[in-house]
Amino acid sequence: MSHHDDTAAFRARFDALAAIGRDPATGGCNRLAWTAADAQAGAWFAEQAAALGLHVERDANGNRWAWWLPDGVSGPDAVPERSAVATGSHLDTVRDGGAFDGALGVVTAFGALASLQAEGARPRRPVAVVAWADEEGARYGTPCLGSKLAAGMLDPVEVAERTDADGVALADAIADAGLDPDRLGPDPDRLARLAAYLELHVEQGRGLVFADAPVGVGTGVWPHGRWRLTAHGETNHAGTTRMADRRDPMHVLAELIAAAREEAVARDALATVGRVRVHPNGPNAVPGRVTAWLDARGADADTVRSTVEAVGDRAEAAAQHTATSVEVTAEAWSQGVAFDAELHRTLARATAAVTGRKAPELATAAGHDAAILAPQVPAGMLYVRNPTGVSHSPAEHAEVADCVTGQRALAAALGELAT
Amino acid sequence: MSHHDDTAAFRARFDALAAIGRDPATGGCNRLAWTAADAQAGAWFAEQAAALGLHVERDANGNRWAWWLPDGVSGPDAVPERSAVATGSHLDTVRDGGAFDGALGVVTAFGALASLQAEGARPRRPVAVVAWADEEGARYGTPCLGSKLAAGMLDPVEVAERTDADGVALADAIADAGLDPDRLGPDPDRLARLAAYLELHVEQGRGLVFADAPVGVGTGVWPHGRWRLTAHGETNHAGTTRMADRRDPMHVLAELIAAAREEAVARDALATVGRVRVHPNGPNAVPGRVTAWLDARGADADTVRSTVEAVGDRAEAAAQHTATSVEVTAEAWSQGVAFDAELHRTLARATAAVTGRKAPELATAAGHDAAILAPQVPAGMLYVRNPTGVSHSPAEHAEVADCVTGQRALAAALGELAT
Numbered sequence: 001m002s003h004h005d006d007t008a009a010f011r012a013r014f015d016a017l018a019a020i021g022r023d024p025a026t027g028g029c030n031r032l033a034w035t036a037a038d039a040q041a042g043a044w045f046a047e048q049a050a051a052l053g054l055h056v057e058r059d060a061n062g063n064r065w066a067w068w069l070p071d072g073v074s075g076p077d078a079v080p081e082r083s084a085v086a087t088g089s090h091l092d093t094v095r096d097g098g099a100f101d102g103a104l105g106v107v108t109a110f111g112a113l114a115s116l117q118a119e120g121a122r123p124r125r126p127v128a129v130v131a132w133a134d135e136e137g138a139r140y141g142t143p144c145l146g147s148k149l150a151a152g153m154l155d156p157v158e159v160a161e162r163t164d165a166d167g168v169a170l171a172d173a174i175a176d177a178g179l180d181p182d183r184l185g186p187d188p189d190r191l192a193r194l195a196a197y198l199e200l201h202v203e204q205g206r207g208l209v210f211a212d213a214p215v216g217v218g219t220g221v222w223p224h225g226r227w228r229l230t231a232h233g234e235t236n237h238a239g240t241t242r243m244a245d246r247r248d249p250m251h252v253l254a255e256l257i258a259a260a261r262e263e264a265v266a267r268d269a270l271a272t273v274g275r276v277r278v279h280p281n282g283p284n285a286v287p288g289r290v291t292a293w294l295d296a297r298g299a300d301a302d303t304v305r306s307t308v309e310a311v312g313d314r315a316e317a318a319a320q321h322t323a324t325s326v327e328v329t330a331e332a333w334s335q336g337v338a339f340d341a342e343l344h345r346t347l348a349r350a351t352a353a354v355t356g357r358k359a360p361e362l363a364t365a366a367g368h369d370a371a372i373l374a375p376q377v378p379a380g381m382l383y384v385r386n387p388t389g390v391s392h393s394p395a396e397h398a399e400v401a402d403c404v405t406g407q408r409a410l411a412a413a414l415g416e417l418a419t
Numbered sequence: 420m421s422h423h424d425d426t427a428a429f430r431a432r433f434d435a436l437a438a439i440g441r442d443p444a445t446g447g448c449n450r451l452a453w454t455a456a457d458a459q460a461g462a463w464f465a466e467q468a469a470a471l472g473l474h475v476e477r478d479a480n481g482n483r484w485a486w487w488l489p490d491g492v493s494g495p496d497a498v499p500e501r502s503a504v505a506t507g508s509h510l511d512t513v514r515d516g517g518a519f520d521g522a523l524g525v526v527t528a529f530g531a532l533a534s535l536q537a538e539g540a541r542p543r544r545p546v547a548v549v550a551w552a553d554e555e556g557a558r559y560g561t562p563c564l565g566s567k568l569a570a571g572m573l574d575p576v577e578v579a580e581r582t583d584a585d586g587v588a589l590a591d592a593i594a595d596a597g598l599d600p601d602r603l604g605p606d607p608d609r610l611a612r613l614a615a616y617l618e619l620h621v622e623q624g625r626g627l628v629f630a631d632a633p634v635g636v637g638t639g640v641w642p643h644g645r646w647r648l649t650a651h652g653e654t655n656h657a658g659t660t661r662m663a664d665r666r667d668p669m670h671v672l673a674e675l676i677a678a679a680r681e682e683a684v685a686r687d688a689l690a691t692v693g694r695v696r697v698h699p700n701g702p703n704a705v706p707g708r709v710t711a712w713l714d715a716r717g718a719d720a721d722t723v724r725s726t727v728e729a730v731g732d733r734a735e736a737a738a739q740h741t742a743t744s745v746e747v748t749a750e751a752w753s754q755g756v757a758f759d760a761e762l763h764r765t766l767a768r769a770t771a772a773v774t775g776r777k778a779p780e781l782a783t784a785a786g787h788d789a790a791i792l793a794p795q796v797p798a799g800m801l802y803v804r805n806p807t808g809v810s811h812s813p814a815e816h817a818e819v820a821d822c823v824t825g826q827r828a829l830a831a832a833l834g835e836l837a838t
Contacts (some may be wrong), residue, residue: 238693391659
């Protein structure tokens with residue numbers, strides 16, 4: 001170990017970023033994409049890079065890069081295919097978000113490079129810190145916008161026309177942020193330079209609390225989908241319709257809620273009924289229609305589908321039992337991603353070396369830029385313990401000691417891969 | 420029996436009234452209180468009365484009366500205390516309502532008097548047809564406004580200040596309808612003249628369908644109440660929060676819905692969860708709070724309370740099981756009413772005489788003017804079969820033959836009581 005005090009340096013970097021866009025009333029961070037606060041975060045990024053002697057650039061999709069280049073590579077454009085190791089996350093937040101989500105991955109990326117530099121390491125491959133643009137999608141509704149545009153997963157013309165809640169088109173917001181909206185779009189050459197992408201993120205759940213570990217390694221992102229169930233019955237007077245004579249779709253909802261939990265638990269999956277709409281929703285009316293949304297996620301697509309099928313079968317049985325009917329409509333489906341096996345081993349080894357114990361493995365059902373890139377670039381993730389599991393809220397929190405442990409694991413992995 | 424054709428006369432009266440305020444597009448009746456259509460219905464009332472030689476008056480609360488007076492009673496103001504038999508219902512409807520609700524009671528009241536007159540009967544007591552004002556409360560939110568004002572159950576000053584959806588104050592609507600809003604209020608002298616009040620109403624359920632009978636006799640109005648249950652949990656990400664780690668108040672709702680049905684069925688009561696509010700109601704969020712309203716009605720107050728207690732206990736158990744909490748707040752309670760026993764016997768006898776079979780007894784959980792008057796005036800009700808049970812809808816229906824059977828039972832009861 002060097003004499004470099006990585007805890008103090010972590011605090012300084014983290015606090016400077018957390019102060020940008022912070023609402024003193026709530027303590028929440030407000031760095032929505034393409035705003036002045038987002039630009040301020042970009043200035044912070046440039047300062048951090050300059051302090052480490054890194055070469056900063058911003059790509060056509062607004063993603064920020066800070067390059068630590070080996071001897072013989074003259075600049076970012078000279079980085080050979082499949083040679084670079086990138087690490088980072090994002091700087092934007094949701095409205096009144098937490099200080100850790102996204103920020104932690106960029107802060108620890110700089111911190112890890114600073115530690116490597118303090119140890120006297122030199123890169124044998126190009127190393128980049130990256131901050132992906134508009135990861136939260138809080139203004140324009142598409143999470144991971146910067147990475148998805150780069151990966152060719154979005155139509156840039158369609159994207160540019162979107163408007164935020166104030167009617168501002170994305171094209172205008174992006175132009176105000178100093179970019180050319182006509183240059184949005186796929187960036188295959190840039191992604192092709194990457195041999196690996198590592199992302200450290202605060203956990204958005206309590207898996208590491210239960211594992212009693214400060215840092216874990218991501219195995220992938222679970223497939224997940226959303227289904228809409230509409231139960232049809234008959235609106236009736238609550239005071240005059242006999243119980244036996246009702247066709248009350250609320251009973252389908254009751255079974256749906258119970259079934260979602262039981263079938264998910266039975267498969268180690270996740271199922272949530274989070275949104276409900278009742279018609280006419282009057283306190284003295286037997287409802288005529290109840291619509292509910294089922295969010296289901298699991299380790300693999302079969303697990304998710306079998307969970308949803310079992311839940312749907314039970315809702316159907318409840319409908320038959322109550323003389324109502326139920327329709328199930330698939331609204332969204334996203335295929336899961338398994339992170340790169342070799343990178344996973346590297347991250348697990350690095351984490352074990354830093355923590356002195358086997359790193360817990362965590363699958364996540366939340367989306368991350370690493371999952372967007374994974375089909376094109378070998379990717380891996382580290383998670384830092386979140387004591388309450390709370391995210392997207394001013395109450396989001398991680399202990400500094402855990403963050404620094406995560407940063408050390410990231411530094412160890414980068415050291416093994418690139419120095 | 421006379422040669423008077425009561426079926427043809429019923430059709431003529433009923434059809435003329437049903438045409439007033441009818442929307443040709445939906446077939447629904449629109450005779451909201453204090454509107455031009457309501458006034459037109461008043462003109463119909465006056466015509467019917469005139470054809471039978473009845474003396475018409477409108478009281479200070481807008482209730483319309485048509486008097487058939489015995490020899491020696493010079494006018495309505497000369498009716499002695501506790502001497503008169505009144506029968507009727509109301510002429511106003513909900514928006515896009517049915518043609519039977521309310522109207523049937525007034526049409527059959529006139530029809531019954533016409534039949535008695537055709538038989539050559541003479542009243543030995545004053546007999547009145549009454550149409551209570553604003554029974555539906557569709558404009559100003561208070562059902563049975565005319566009878567409640569007369570009975571002293573509403574503050575007339577507070578009532579007059581209420582506004583409808585267009586911002587029109589009740590005082591102005593009442594003045595436009597030709598009444599003096601300053602004269603709204605208790606009318607104890609008028610109610611004191613009544614020895615009995617009979618109301619025939621289309622059933623708003625299918626009790627008579629199951630009893631296979633055209634007409635039934637009301638036993639009273641069930642007590643009923645409304646309770647609000649709020650379950651508190653913790654909002655969480657649907658993708659990252661383990662099932663075991665959730666505090667999901669939706670499970671309290673599921674148990675509430677199931678318990679409401681089961682506990683009501685076990686007690687021959689009615690319980691309905693008709694209104695639900697979920698927070699934040701996002702498809703990918705474990706809800707933090709779920710509020711649901713429980714409407715419960717039963718044959719007596721103990722039945723209702725024990726139903727609600729059992730449901731509340733089960734909701735509480737579900738809350739404990741899911742690490743959530745639940746609060747139960749009573750929002751409304753109305754004590755039940757038992758109709759007058761002697762009038763009940765008279766109506767049952769009359770119905771049995773007309774139908775040739777024992778009259779089914781029906782409790783109702785819907786409100787009626789008869790229930791408002793019952794604490795002050797001996798009251799009773801007849802119900803006419805409703806094949807679908809639908810009410811407050813253009814689809815509300817009763818067969819003419821059943822309506823005429825009801826009218827004959829009403830005439831028989833009036834004949835026994837007053838001629």
